[in-house]
Amino acid sequence: MTISIREVAARAKVSRATVSRVLNNVDVPISAETRQLVRHVAAEMGYQPNRAARALATGRTQTIALWTSNLRSAYYGEVIYYTHEEIVRHEYELFVSAAGMGPGELVDTNQLASWPVDGVLAVDVPRGKLLGLSNSLIENKAFVNIGAYVLEDADFVQVDFQEKAAEAVLHLAETGCKRIAYLVPDWFEWFEESADARLTGYRLAMAKLGREPEYIVTDSELREAATSALASYAGAHGCPDGLFCYNDELAIGAYPALRELGLSIPDDVAVVGCDGIKDTSYLYPALTTIVQPLEQMCATAWAFLKRRIDDPTVSLQQQILQPRLEIRGSSKR
Template identity: 30%
Template sequence: MTSKSSPSTIRTVAERAGVSVATVSHVLNGTRHVSDALRARVEAAMRDLDFVPSAIARSLKQRQTHTIGMMTPNSSNPYFAEIVQYVEDHGFGAGYHVVLCNSNDDPRRQSAYLQVLAERRIDGLVLVPTGDDATVLAQLDGLRMPVVLLDRPLAGMRFDAVCNDNRAGARLAVQHLVGLGHRRIGCIGDSPATAVSCEREAGWREVLAEAGLADQAPEVQYGHFTAQGGFDAMQRLLQQPQPPTAVFACNDAMAIGALGALAQAGLAAPADVSIVGYDDVDLAHWVHPALTTVAQPKQQMSRLAVDLLIERIERRRHEAQTRALAPSLVVRASSAAPRVAAAAPAL
């Protein structure tokens, strides 16, 4: 057995097995047929010598590492945690390892991690971007690898993107509340505003305008896309002279924070204020009351993002695609008719 100071190489394996260096290389890389007898001798020599093939060297030869990157803006957000799980599961099933990074919604950290991933010679990247569109596009411009944007598309992009129809999803949520008889319907959005939050806010405004309720709506309250952000925004809504009877939160984390603010104020959903979220994270089913929310097809989006990325990696497609999948409304216990409901306007 070799000493630790002299690690085994392909050459020492070849000498031990009594074969050529080329034969060992073919066994390792599967680049040519090797007889069962020779393969057995090479594998026995590798075991005897504690030989571990270099993944980096093999990737340089094959020009592929079978590793993809995945970067999200907030790993503590249950929505992104579920997205990561689906991407990792589908990537692993397709023969790819996944390297995970968290930008923490910081464009500078995102830029640093993009450089790290490029140096690791990953084959491609699934990215939930953070920062303004021009900044992200500039950061991606120098990357020599396929990129698929997930959840947050960019204006004027030339990359594949997978998202859901955020405006349509918000419309489902607010139409549900209007149909229950609510007139003063508040909105809690992300700050600084992401394109996703802006689209959801736009859907909220559209439905209120169509129902003739725009002048009764309180100002949008903004906070970070977190439970704390939703808690703080809900407290501000409750302090208004005419608090809303229903609130659309632009993600489930904020909706759960809003439920906490109601409880602290001695109020409850849906008896005092109805709450509707967006994402349908697993936790939405388990909070009390169970959260009415807009369900994104998270598993389908994640699998599609990985499939599009692998198509790019394997050079089976060159044109950019944007896929916007349809959301759906999941009605649970956090929404109900207000205590005094007027006739619902036609939508």
């Protein structure tokens, strides 16, 4: 049997308006004791909210979209997990979708306008401008972008890899690596346009070492792309004795290629990744990696988004976070 707000109100001995406001998280003066009572009674009676009715009453769907260009990577899976952990505590739901690309490699914002959500968290927006973006709103939806790549004319939480990328390359040199190559996707046009922090850090460190950069280029950021690209490159040019990898996925993909080449990690080739996904600690040897502060990034992003939802006129909210280099067995000599 469906339990109504009227029945919850009668059991709790409060008005229907009070029950509605408590269960819909309306910001009005209601005591903490009354809020706790209403929620307890609603749960005890098995009340299930009608989302459509709630949206009509409050103008909100209690749903957030997480928008990313990559749904296969373990890194983005962890971002989804930590974001979900944050929003469910505030009785929101999460909708996940891949970012579409329109003509000229611009982000397609048409789908944003059609989503029945209160706000959008965009992870590593691929490139270009977002049409209709103003004061971190798109079609009146709150918008926050997060990750290594962000739009600076909107709310953002960015992880800046430049310093730690340079530190990782210098670490490889300190372990005795003479040829330190960057294993990286073939996205150099975008990297140059966006002043990619990992690429910049690699180049700065190589310049400091007085060495020429060396690139092993993959056709994607997936593990299998790294395996084939490294095997082909080593066959044609010999294998570098140090690998700095664009992300952990490519670093993990390098392991089987090096094994097939008869090379040992780290004795023959030292390897460093980026992102700090959980898989890296289960490799043998465990992967040295640049660890992103994902929990902090997602918590801060949610705080920014909730504030933007509650007050669309708030000034731009922007924060830059620093990752850390975690040295493990893959680069210890």
